[in-house]
Amino acid sequence: MGKVAVIGAGPAGMAAAVQLVRQGHEVQVFEHGRVGGTLWNAGLVENYPGFPGGITGRHLAKLMEEQLYQYIDSIIPEKVNNIKKIDAGYEISGEIYDGIILCTGTIAKKAEFSGEDEIVEAKRLFYGIENLEHWHGAKEAAIIGGGEASMDMALSLVEAGMKITLIHRSEPSGIKSLSDIAKTEENITWLQGNVGRGRMHENKAVLALDNEEKAFDLVIVAVGREAVMPEFEGFDIDEPPAGLLIAGDATRGGLGQTAMAVGDGVEMAMIMDRFLRSKNEDNK
Numbered sequence: 001m002g003k004v005a006v007i008g009a010g011p012a013g014m015a016a017a018v019q020l021v022r023q024g025h026e027v028q029v030f031e032h033g034r035v036g037g038t039l040w041n042a043g044l045v046e047n048y049p050g051f052p053g054g055i056t057g058r059h060l061a062k063l064m065e066e067q068l069y070q071y072i073d074s075i076i077p078e079k080v081n082n083i084k085k086i087d088a089g090y091e092i093s094g095e096i097y098d099g100i101i102l103c104t105g106t107i108a109k110k111a112e113f114s115g116e117d118e119i120v121e122a123k124r125l126f127y128g129i130e131n132l133e134h135w136h137g138a139k140e141a142a143i144i145g146g147g148e149a150s151m152d153m154a155l156s157l158v159e160a161g162m163k164i165t166l167i168h169r170s171e172p173s174g175i176k177s178l179s180d181i182a183k184t185e186e187n188i189t190w191l192q193g194n195v196g197r198g199r200m201h202e203n204k205a206v207l208a209l210d211n212e213e214k215a216f217d218l219v220i221v222a223v224g225r226e227a228v229m230p231e232f233e234g235f236d237i238d239e240p241p242a243g244l245l246i247a248g249d250a251t252r253g254g255l256g257q258t259a260m261a262v263g264d265g266v267e268m269a270m271i272m273d274r275f276l277r278s279k280n281e282d283n284k
Ligand SMILES: Cc1cc2nc3c(=O)[nH]c(=O)nc-3n(C[C@H](O)[C@H](O)[C@H](O)COP(=O)(O)OP(=O)(O)OC[C@H]3O[C@@H](n4cnc5c(N)ncnc54)[C@H](O)[C@@H]3O)c2cc1C
Pocket: 007, 008, 009, 010, 011, 012, 013, 030, 031, 032, 033, 034, 035, 036, 037, 038, 039, 040, 041, 042, 043, 044, 045, 046, 047, 048, 078, 079, 080, 081, 103, 104, 105, 106, 148, 149, 150, 152, 153, 228, 229, 230, 247, 248, 249, 250, 256, 257, 258, 259, 261
């Protein structure tokens, strides 16, 4: 049996870790954010089997975490910055592993308007709603982006009692089941335009939109996501060596879904199991 590091505890990482432990391997999970990953941003998840009527992303994340802790004792709450290939396997912070499953998912892209960082520093601009429970005072929020994620997050914020201005550059696009609800929601105002710049004024985020300025308690940027990975030493990730596998949104950018990530996690754990068994046979 082997020692495997799972990097990231989103749906892919949790599914991989559970399967690896079931197969008899020693597993170390690393997670520098919230266990559950991007799922914390999802409102109603309707397409994950087993939950008739759907389940909120945060509830599903908590259930997955509960299940994970039935198989592992602890998670290292750290960001893995570097993975080094060595003869014996892989090294992370001085610790040696026989195999690695990278489940690092995605990070949100910036909107790239001038003044964006100033509003981030003032804690009035975020790239997701995973910390929604801390924003009780916010009443008026802007969401920048006209895709499925922005509609989903707009509906979650409306449910939390906020009025939303959804700022979109081009025609909004999203899965029908979501856009049908979002487009008839009276607390969502749709505004076609471009955010040119932003600034803080009297504790509010002020966005300059084409010809006018508007002030908000909160700004959420949802203009897409991209895969994120640590640095690699001794190999090129485009040609991963044996024993290094990738699962979930980290392989797909922002186009993945939870069931796909979970499926990937289980599949990569099974491939890892075969790799470790044949390595053990070779060493006999
Ligand atoms: C608004 C929104 C709505 C969505 N709605 C749905 C839906 O209705 N149905 C559905 O199926 N899917 C939905 N999704 C997509 C779903 O959330 C993702 O497909 C899923 O979470 C991907 O899982 P993952 O494990 O691959 O990655 P992630 O969930 O992104 O998890 C990756 C984890 O790795 C951690 N990590 C990254 N780098 C490191 C590092 N170097 N060291 C340690 N930890 C690290 C991160 O902190 C994160 O916790 C939605 C997504 C969004 C944004």
